[in-house]
Amino acid sequence: MDSSRVDIYSFANEKEIARSFSKRFQWEMALIGLGQAAVFLSLWPLVILNVIPLWIGAITATFCALFAYLPSHEAQHGNYSRGKANRRWIDSLVSHVTLITLMFPHHIMRATHMKHHAYTNDPHKDVDYDTASSSSLLEVFLRSNESTAKYDKYLEVFKDDSNFVKSFEKGALVGLAYRGTLMTLVIFFPLEALFLWWLPSKVGVMYLSTFFSWYPHYQMETGRYKDTRFWHHLLPRYINHSMQLHFVHHLHPGIGHFDEPKAIEALKPFLIERGVPGADQIPDRVSYNPLIKL
Amino acid sequence: MKTIITVLINHIKSWNMVWFGLIFWGSVLNAFAAEFGLLANNPNLSYFFFLFGLILGLVAKFRGTWLWIPAE
Structure with a gap:
């Protein structure tokens, strides 16, 4: 790996980009x-x-x-x-x-x-x-x-x-x-x-456990960049509260929920470089529907 | 006062499921029975539904979790 490449994908750069989405x-x-x-x-x-x-x-x-x-x-x-x-x-x-x-x-x-x-x-x-x-x-x-x-x-x-x-x-x-x-x-x-x-509270907790906990973390390892994945399923993103994008929250919790799609677009090269599970499948533009996998 | 609160909290922590079974499930089952007209001819059946709720709570207490949740 050459030094310029290391510099581009440095943690400081990743953090700086993430920080720009963590202000609103x-x-x-x-x-x-x-x-x-x-x-x-x-x-x-x-x-x-x-x-x-x-x-x-x-x-x-x-x-x-x-x-x-x-x-x-x-x-x-x-x-x-x-x-x-x-x-x-x-x-x-x-x-x-x-x-x-x-x-x-x-x-x-x-x-x-x-x-x-x-x-x-x-x-x-x-x-x-x-x-x-x-x-x-x-x-x-x-x-x-x-x-x-x-x-x-x-x-x-x-x-x-x-x-x-x-x-x-x-x-x-x-x-x-x-x-x-x-x-x-x-x-x-x-x-x-x-x-x-x-x-309703029971249904809410089941929903929460399914989309916020099980899908993003199921069969994942421990450690930054490894513990949460980008995942697909049949339903559009708004049905699961965009939890397909939950991995970026684990990397940079300060990024606001509604700013995560833009942050992921900006951070995508870093995520691929770091080997985040599923990162290579992230679309270049994260809208509501490209995340559906049929 | 503090002692009373501590005793109360400890009691609730320990017997929470039993009280929940008796009061919550008992009331809910009794309300369903009333809704379906089961209590119209035999109001004493209410005791049975509250007793059933109590038993659910007791089983949960000694099992460590509710019947419909897998025990560890």
């Missing part, structure tokens, strides 16, 4: 997160007062659940505040509110997600290894039913990380509050509690 406030995500939560919460009076039937409420709540995680995910990486301390409340606000639909505590999600990034595909330390290593989609669905309870065992694994433990304990209280609210609601509105909240 992710307003679309904030809107989606707060918007879906507003729709989800409004379903309760609408269904209870018989303005809309329960089945319409259930379908709408399920769609809300599918859109609930990514806005929090951006917040977990600080992609609203962008390093500005006086804007951190936006990260917190969006994440707490959007996760209501999934009954997920923000603090636990942030703490465990950071560990997922640090130890992707490590059987003992990656908190999402159970779904990523599932042998079939059915296994993913079954395992994802455990919800955040599956993270409890990682309190022992990361017991020496005081920040992790503190965040986890904070989140556990929020988790208890969710449980208490659901248990109270089910006494007065049993079918509404089941079809507007419990079931």
